[in-house]
Structures are given as C-alpha cells and as structure tokens.
Amino acid sequence: MIQSLSHATIYVNDQDAAKEFYVNKLGFEVRTDVTMEGFRWLTVGPKDQKDLEIVLMEPSPGMLDADTVAQIKALIAKGALGAGVFHTPDCRATYAELKARGVEFMTEPTERPYGIEATFKDDSGNWFSLTQPRQG
Structure with missing residues (x-):
C-alpha cells in the first residue's frame, strides 16, 4: 500500500537559478545537491515539511x-509544465513577504470557494497556487 509522496519533479531552465529562487525567495532549504551519473540531483523543500523533496530537474541529453529535451524546454518556455499548490496559514501576509522578495505573482490574494488563493511563477515559468484553506 502506498503511504506517501516523497519526491515531485519540476523541470527548470537552469538549476542554479532555480536553487536561488526556491531557497532565497521562497525560503526553502536544499535537501540534496549532488552529481550522479552525468546529471545533477538537486532537491529542495519547505523547512517545516521534511518528508517532501522537490526535484529541480534541468532536462538534458543523456x-x-x-527531441524530448527540446520539447520539454519549449513547454517550460511557455509556462505549460508547472503546477503545484502551497498552503499557508495567511495568504495575504505570505503574498506580501514573497512579493517583497521579488516573486512574480500572476494574481493577488483572492477569495475562492476553497479559501484564499494567489498564483505566482518561478524563474522558469512554472506556476503555483499559494492557498490559505478555508476553515471549517
């Protein structure tokens, strides 16, 4: 029986730039940064969620x-691959903090049926929802 998800992959244009974004702008921590068998295994994650690692993967030959590398890079450029939902206890405060750090938001915090949501992009064009779930 499956018990949990430990890793999720996000394709990025540049692993160093992605590391900078996720660590310095979102406040995540680096979990792993090693070179293995010709590619770099770089993972980050929220400091308070040790059981989840986000793999920042740069598509590369090998x-x-x-052809697949070219197709993935084209989709990254269009912002078509990213998607994820990050929860926060206070969407408006987190929005203000991340915006001050230079995070590019596509939408401001907005009331939704499921809570409050804002959306943002990383430096590769991957987009995410930042949500404050509705209480009760």
Missing part, C-alpha cells in the same frame, strides 16, 4: 533523447 537523461532524455534530444
């Missing part, structure tokens, strides 16, 4: 064929 891992994938050249």
